[in-house]
Amino acid sequence: MNRKNGPQRAYDIVLFGATGFVGTLTAEYLAAHAPEDCRWAIAGRNADKLERLRERLASANPACADLPIVVADAADPESLRSLAESTRVVATTVGPYVWYGEALVEACAEAGTDYADLTGEPEFVDDVYVRYDARARETGARIVHACGFDSVPHDLGVYFTVQQLPEDAPLRVDGFVRAGGIFSGGTFASAVTAMGRQRQAARAARERRLHEPRLVGRRAGARLGAPRFSRETGAWALPLPTLDPRIVSRSAAGLRRYGPDFQYRHYASVKTLPMALGGPAALAALTVLAQLPAVRDWLMDRYEPGRGPSAERREKSWFRVRFVGEGGGRRVFTEVSGGDPGYDETAKMLAESALSLALDELPQTAGQVTTAVAMGDALLSRLRAAGITFRVAYSR
Numbered sequence: 001m002n003r004k005n006g007p008q009r010a011y012d013i014v015l016f017g018a019t020g021f022v023g024t025l026t027a028e029y030l031a032a033h034a035p036e037d038c039r040w041a042i043a044g045r046n047a048d049k050l051e052r053l054r055e056r057l058a059s060a061n062p063a064c065a066d067l068p069i070v071v072a073d074a075a076d077p078e079s080l081r082s083l084a085e086s087t088r089v090v091a092t093t094v095g096p097y098v099w100y101g102e103a104l105v106e107a108c109a110e111a112g113t114d115y116a117d118l119t120g121e122p123e124f125v126d127d128v129y130v131r132y133d134a135r136a137r138e139t140g141a142r143i144v145h146a147c148g149f150d151s152v153p154h155d156l157g158v159y160f161t162v163q164q165l166p167e168d169a170p171l172r173v174d175g176f177v178r179a180g181g182i183f184s185g186g187t188f189a190s191a192v193t194a195m196g197r198q199r200q201a202a203r204a205a206r207e208r209r210l211h212e213p214r215l216v217g218r219r220a221g222a223r224l225g226a227p228r229f230s231r232e233t234g235a236w237a238l239p240l241p242t243l244d245p246r247i248v249s250r251s252a253a254g255l256r257r258y259g260p261d262f263q264y265r266h267y268a269s270v271k272t273l274p275m276a277l278g279g280p281a282a283l284a285a286l287t288v289l290a291q292l293p294a295v296r297d298w299l300m301d302r303y304e305p306g307r308g309p310s311a312e313r314r315e316k317s318w319f320r321v322r323f324v325g326e327g328g329g330r331r332v333f334t335e336v337s338g339g340d341p342g343y344d345e346t347a348k349m350l351a352e353s354a355l356s357l358a359l360d361e362l363p364q365t366a367g368q369v370t371t372a373v374a375m376g377d378a379l380l381s382r383l384r385a386a387g388i389t390f391r392v393a394y395s396r
Contacts, residue, residue: 010086011039012358014070016104017093018042019049021308022118022148024056025347026093031057031064033386034355041068043083074100077107084111091116091147091354098124098197105132105143112139114357118350120150120243123197126204129368130211137367144374146247147353148346149179152371153321153388154244154266155251156380157336159372160390162258166328170261173325174225175248176233176269177240179341181317218260220252225265232324232333237267251372259327269322314340322393332395338388345388352382 015030017023019042027042034040044050050069057064070086072079074094084090084107094100097119108115109132119125125145136143146152158173165171222245230237245266252258308314317340325332338345353371356362360378371379384390 011041013040013089013354014043014087015091016043019044023093026351029351031061041070043070043072045073047071077103080104080107084108084113089114089354089358109136109141112141114142116144116147116353118148119145122243123201123204126208133367140366142374143368147350149341151244151247152349153336155247155372158248161323161325161334164332169328171259171327172263174265176267176322178269179319181340220262222249222264235269235271240266240268251370254373333393335393
């Protein structure tokens, strides 16, 4: 970011969308874990809800009794400009981002303010790259998308795996995702929105390719593998066409440590054959139905953003991502694991990303960058200290 403006700004971090379900969990995490000298504030469009949230936070941490409140609305660009100009970092939970996110990215790019979100929407990521990456590079803003379960465990998991492999060798990494939990209402809304906007997403991807510089002398990519039984995990591996592999490939393009020729494949790990056969069929049917506005609206009504399961139910949720990496004559199995992916761990990842951007000594980067490129070792260390496991299971 534009470090010259940092000391003059009122806040280190502003959390936008703080009164939503994941926003509240993120605020609670910051209240419990932000250093005393970290100047942070909560933001949203409803002052009364923000005041009630502040009271809730103060009941657990009396130091939050005077926590600043910033009123801003995703539909009011002027309020977003004021928000961005007041802080060094904005962390936002307000989605679906393709509807509500662009104006805040623009404000941060103009103000030289670092930005972190929870999006899993490829269309949004590609559109704002085309429109605001160049300006963010000029002002020094780091625009970091997918700072939750999309896509931190996968991006930093591959980053961690690559560190276990030889340098300057062609590398291959496969990721296998398993999770037990409930998606948040916001995640579901974003997924349904993305399913219903296939044509727009394809257009955005083509436009990005016209603007994105090509790698010279190196290759880095991600591709969908074929469905197969994975002997490495003892489960069926189904190609997972999410934002995650795109994020990984962009990290590989931005970091020479991934070697001269890097490839990644991303899978869902499914234990039984009936699930392996039925899952893709159900997803394909849902994607077709989501093209119809009436069906899309009905689906959205079934899972309202801003609500989520009880703490007891979240405590039973979990995720595990296993990686198989090979290259330079070495093979390694690694694993990233944690608790509830849709809510608790996502809030933790977003909060720690914001803290890292605001407080850590980081590589000099700007523009649209990934978590691995922007924060790398610093964020990895933070997440391990916060209870998310990164481990080497086996190597030879």
